[in-house]
Amino acid sequence: MTAPARRVDQCSDEMHILVFTVQGVIMGVDTSQIGEILEVDEAATRGLRIRPIHEEFSFGAGPVTYKAPKVITIKGRTAKGTGDHRSSLAAMIDRPDYIAEVTVDSIQGVPSLLAARPGASRAIWGAFVRNGDVILLLDLLKLPPRTASVSGKPRTRGFDKTTEGL
Amino acid sequence: MIMNEPFDEKCTSDVVLEKIGRRQERAAVADGEGETVKVVIFSLHGHLYAFYGESVKKLMPPLPVYYVPGSPDFIPGVINVRGQIESVLNITRLLGLPDAQNPKSSRIAVAEKDGIRSGILVDSVEDVADIPIDSIKPPLGTLPPLIKEFVSGEFIYRDSLVILLDIGRLFRRITQ
Numbered sequence: 535m536t537a538p539a540r541r542v543d544q545c546s547d548e549m550h551i552l553v554f555t556v557q558g559v560i561m562g563v564d565t566s567q568i569g570e571i572l573e574v575d576e577a578a579t580r581g582l583r584i585r586p587i588h589e590e591f592s593f594g595a596g597p598v599t600y601k602a603p604k605v606i607t608i609k610g611r612t613a614k615g616t617g618d619h620r621s622s623l624a625a626m627i628d629r630p631d632y633i634a635e636v637t638v639d640s641i642q643g644v645p646s647l648l649a650a651r652p653g654a655s656r657a658i659w660g661a662f663v664r665n666g667d668v669i670l671l672l673d674l675l676k677l678p679p680r681t682a683s684v685s686g687k688p689r690t691r692g693f694d695k696t697t698e699g700l
Numbered sequence: 701m702i703m704n705e706p707f708d709e710k711c712t713s714d715v716v717l718e719k720i721g722r723r724q725e726r727a728a729v730a731d732g733e734g735e736t737v738k739v740v741i742f743s744l745h746g747h748l749y750a751f752y753g754e755s756v757k758k759l760m761p762p763l764p765v766y767y768v769p770g771s772p773d774f775i776p777g778v779i780n781v782r783g784q785i786e787s788v789l790n791i792t793r794l795l796g797l798p799d800a801q802n803p804k805s806s807r808i809a810v811a812e813k814d815g816i817r818s819g820i821l822v823d824s825v826e827d828v829a830d831i832p833i834d835s836i837k838p839p840l841g842t843l844p845p846l847i848k849e850f851v852s853g854e855f856i857y858r859d860s861l862v863i864l865l866d867i868g869r870l871f872r873r874i875t876q
């Protein structure tokens with residue numbers, strides 16, 4: 535299904551991407567999807583449903599360590615009928631670094647071999663190169679919905695938080 | 701009308717006809733040699749393999765690989781090839797072979813087939829050669845099943861057996 539021409543024409547030529555790193559993987563999220571950036575404790579106090587990024591994808595073998603975790607609240611529409619109230623959803627990221635101005639022309643789609651794989655996640659939707667590094671683009675609204683309602687601090691299994699940067 | 705050109709023994713008609721005849725003989729020999737095809741010969745775990753050259757777009761030295769979460773182990777991630785982001789396929793893992801022992805000699809062959817493009821990690825690139833098409837024989841039936849699935853033929857190169865892999869089958873295996 536293609537986007538209506540009018541909507542495509544109204545898209546800006548530039549995006550602002552919050553760049554962060556989880557377990558050495560540099561990722562970015564369009565800031566238009568972000569409501570707030572919070573400390574983990576504050577997010578837990580507010581009762582937000584926190585989804586650690588490493589629980590959305592496999593990051594390889596071994597536990598994932600967060601050195602400077604932050605929680606970003608997800609702006610977006612509410613999924614009707616599912617109880618998936620995205621305005622109360624939040625993702626836990628690590629080491630938010632900077633906000634990059636990225637032209638749409640500099641963004642590349644996920645390479646064809648990865649994109650065409652059965653079951654490939656649609657949440658990682660593209661990438662761009664900055665200072666020689668490849669930065670993967672993450673669409674928070676395409677994270678698969680959770681059926682269980684989880685709020686408060688993320689569970690500790692497979693998660694080891696250091697105090698650095700807090 | 702009198703022609704003033706001197707007589708030249710070297711250019712008699714017999715000599716000219718002989719020259720023409722030799723040229724035709726050489727052309728006939730060239731036609732009889734058959735067509736050749738370009739192949740990129742590389743090594744994996746001490747054995748020689750090859751891709752058809754028309755599918756290989758670039759040969760690159762090792763580059764930093766950026767892991768993509770959720771990828772299978774035979775796709776270590778993506779690379780930055782002069783600003784173009786390409787995936788990398790670890791073919792040894794797909795074929796059930798051990799990883800390269802000497803990463804410094806590893807190379808990345810950027811290949812494209814049937815609309816799919818990816819870098820392919822190989823242990824080393826041995827040669828890029830033109831080989832006669834009729835030297836490519838059907839593969840031996842004794843190949844391991846994991847490898848046989850992707851083999852389109854084999855040939856002898858400098859007294860060594862080279863297994864010709866089909867890039868299209870490799871990519872289809874991953875995407876279907």
